[in-house]
Amino acid sequence: MCVFCNQEKITGRETNITPEEISDTIDEYLKTLDKDSIKEVAFFGGTFTAISIELQKKYLEVVKGYIDRGIIDGIRLSTRPDCINDEILILLKNYGVKVIELGVQSLDDGVLKLSERGYRKETVKKASSLIKSYGIKLGIQIMPGLPGATYKSDLATAKEVVKLAPDMVRIYPTLVISETKLEKMYREGNFNPLSMSDAVDLVSKMIAYFELENIEIIRVGLQPSDEIREDGIVLAGPFHPAFRELVETKLYGDFYGSLLKKERRLKVEVSPRSVSRAVGIKKSNKLRFNNSIEITVNSELTKDELKVNGRCYTRKDILKNIIECGADETDNSECRGL
Numbered sequence: 001m002c003v004f005c006n007q008e009k010i011t012g013r014e015t016n017i018t019p020e021e022i023s024d025t026i027d028e029y030l031k032t033l034d035k036d037s038i039k040e041v042a043f044f045g046g047t048f049t050a051i052s053i054e055l056q057k058k059y060l061e062v063v064k065g066y067i068d069r070g071i072i073d074g075i076r077l078s079t080r081p082d083c084i085n086d087e088i089l090i091l092l093k094n095y096g097v098k099v100i101e102l103g104v105q106s107l108d109d110g111v112l113k114l115s116e117r118g119y120r121k122e123t124v125k126k127a128s129s130l131i132k133s134y135g136i137k138l139g140i141q142i143m144p145g146l147p148g149a150t151y152k153s154d155l156a157t158a159k160e161v162v163k164l165a166p167d168m169v170r171i172y173p174t175l176v177i178s179e180t181k182l183e184k185m186y187r188e189g190n191f192n193p194l195s196m197s198d199a200v201d202l203v204s205k206m207i208a209y210f211e212l213e214n215i216e217i218i219r220v221g222l223q224p225s226d227e228i229r230e231d232g233i234v235l236a237g238p239f240h241p242a243f244r245e246l247v248e249t250k251l252y253g254d255f256y257g258s259l260l261k262k263e264r265r266l267k268v269e270v271s272p273r274s275v276s277r278a279v280g281i282k283k284s285n286k287l288r289f290n291n292s293i294e295i296t297v298n299s300e301l302t303k304d305e306l307k308v309n310g311r312c313y314t315r316k317d318i319l320k321n322i323i324e325c326g327a328d329e330t331d332n333s334e335c336r337g338l
Contacts, residue, residue: 004182043077060095067096074098081127082119101139107160114148137167145174145194157208170219175237199238200294208319220244248277253285269298269307
């Protein structure tokens with residue numbers, strides 16, 4: 001098992017699910033979902049394709065029955081890059097799997113070795129290409145801040161992920177979870193997790209890289225489940241229940257900062273759907289610039305548009321700014337674990 005893994009704490013599940021439970025869970029959720037909505041069954045929280053083929057088939061056959069009746073649209077699952085091959089993909093394709101998310105974590109061989117992932121980045125590239133060749137959508141999960149990683153290496157991973165051309169990504173800054181090897185490394189002083197500010201800065205640039213390449217970002221930061229919120233589960237690292245909002249606050253704040261180098265005061269107009277991220281968590285963007293920013297609502301603007309002193313900008317302008325303002329070729333953090 002890799003150094004950061006404690007699947008029971010992260011998923012909140014301590015036993016293997018049975019085929020009967022899958023059917024019961026689907027039936028319960030179907031009662032609450034809109035009839036015309038797109039519905040998928042997800043096998044997450046583990047390495048699905050590492051379990052026996054027989055058990056995979058039992059799980060998939062349950063869902064296939066719903067797919068054949070037009071009740072469920074498809075299946076998505078998560079797995080490891082080294083648990084993908086033609087035999088597995090043929091099976092998954094036949095049973096209606098539409099999305100496979102790979103727990104890549106890093107594309108730096110040194111980081112992968114220190115994290116005891118058991119594969120190299122070449123394995124990730126081959127698995128990604130193979131999944132796409134079967135017409136299955138590809139998701140990539142990465143974890144900035146792993147042992148041995150630096151600011152520069154994590155940004156390099158993001159750029160390498162872009163080259164893989166996934167359909168979607170998840171970004172989970174590394175946390176020290178109890179009862180893991182990483183906890184031991186942390187307590188012995190052999191691992192330094194990202195600070196909150198460093199994590200927000202790093203992830204803001206990752207988001208910019210992905211969004212500018214039209215790669216969907218479906219999750220930023222670990223889901224704040226009841227299990228994760230328990231005392232003593234997350235021991236260290238940049239955990240925040242609204243981590244993505246912190247990142248959005250920085251994206252907008254840094255954009256204002258760039259404009260204030262040329263303007264004394266900013267009159268900002270945003271869509272009603274963008275007010276929270278424009279203002280920032282607890283109005284932090286206003287406070288950051290000593291109230292030199294006035295933010296008003298303009299219902300004619302879309303979520304990805306804003307006006308500043310009468311000039312129109314887009315989300316892309318904000319994202320390009322975060323890249324241009326950051327010295328992403330400068331390694332400004334120490335190595336986190338040797």
